[in-house]
Amino acid sequence: MTRLSHFLGLAALAAATSAQAAELPAEIKQAGALKLTVNSTYAPMEYRDPATNELVGLDIDLANELAKRLGGLKIVWSETPFAELIPSLQTRRADFIISGISDRASRRETADFVDYLATGPQFFVMADSAAKDATDLCGKKVGTTRSTSFPVEIEKWSKQNCEAAGKPAIQYVPGENSIDVRNQLKQGRIDAAVQGSETLPYAQSQEPGKYRIVGDAFAKGYQGIMFRKDDAALREVVTEKLAAMIADGAYKAVLDKWGLGANAVEKPMLNAAPQ
């Protein structure tokens, strides 16, 4: 009897694992290609190389490696404004989204995130600014891309660190994308700006000595690969390949190439970013 139950258990386990060895959805397998959409204004995560006009970046490299491991799929890239990334996923224009997008609870209503990179919003100022500390920015004008989660995070930080201490709140100023925000900073429209901490080393390398980082990233979060809720099969097979890339060092090599080794995660996580 016990033997039989052991045997049944083993059989069930075998069945379960074979079901778990996730399979690519037939549609993608048949096409032999992944449709991916990025917002290419977010160097070094994804941007067009000014010299070659090729799409390059950390996300692009990760996606290429994933596609290779998913059976040598081609990738058909398309581009869209940041705010249209979620609609692109919903309307199936993209199979999944890997485009420097933060895993936020508000976005989990429409998508699942496989978190793959540590990030956080980061204040920065012009190098000659008087601001030494993040709290020096209380009451000042701080700009960031309006279609991101940063406006909400700035407001939250300001409540906890400025208003709670009896200082005036940060005045949020909207911008269209990170380039526009940095332009506003250069023109003096704003006193400080916020970008994801993973993008600042690149921005600083492009314009050496121009910007200075103030304080640490002020909220801990992750960037995630975004999947449709009803697309668990694809999500699982990508998670599996990503875990393998982390295990064999391919993941680390990509991060190091872009100078972001410190932002590595230990394993892919599902909807794990603290809010």
Place this chain on the structure above:
Amino acid sequence: MRPAPALAEGFPDLSGMRIAREPHWFRWISAALIVLVLAAIARAFANGQIEWSYVSRFLTAKVILEGIVNTMVMAVLAMALGIVLGIVVAIMRLSPNPVLKTVAAGYTWLFRGTPLILQLLLWFNLALVFPTIGIPGLWSARAVDVMTPFLAALLGLGINQGAYTSEVMRAGMLSVDIGQYEAAQAIGMGRLRALRRIVLPQAMRVVIPPLGNEFIGMVKATSLASVIQYPELLHNAENIYYANSRVIELLIVAGLWYLLVVSILTPLQMLLERRFARGTLRLAR
């Protein structure tokens, strides 16, 4: 009543018969088909993935109403700037002075030849070129304090509009019979006086329909100012869907407001046309 004239032999009298109605089969079938297709489209939208509760909730939200006010303020001011510039440039263009003529043509060439969104971005980022602006010795200010999103949008939209309006105005002035100029000159009016008193009032009748067209275009063109953070209707609708991801719902909200505004503007344009056509409508009345 006169009796019907007698008919010749062999011709039956048809005057008492009912006239048969043509069946118009094709008319009925095509109308039915069109109604069916429209109903199917309406049904598809009603059952589509649109959360109509969000549409009704945000239709009168405060930021949306502020957005429509900002849209209208910008559309009116930019159009006013465009009309003033357009009249001046059209007069310059028709002037005998070659310098004025060339400058006017150059203005139209430059501002009609580059995309509006590019001009808006240039105005907004002007401080990258000129960090401070002013009159030497008299007054100076940081360019960004002057070039607010409002002013950048106003200059971008208004100056671009001026280039188009100048052509509308020129067409209106050319439509006035040359005899009118000659008669004005004959009684001793100077060029500008003749323009003001004789030509422009008559040109107005011709330019109102195309100007109404341009103004409706302007109401919608203000949405481009969303990229330079002018808080008009589309900008504010976008801000809401950036936060709650209800993209289609908020786009429908903005679209309904634009439609409403344009629906109000159309009869206003007709009233204006009637006023400027007083001289010619009397006959038709």
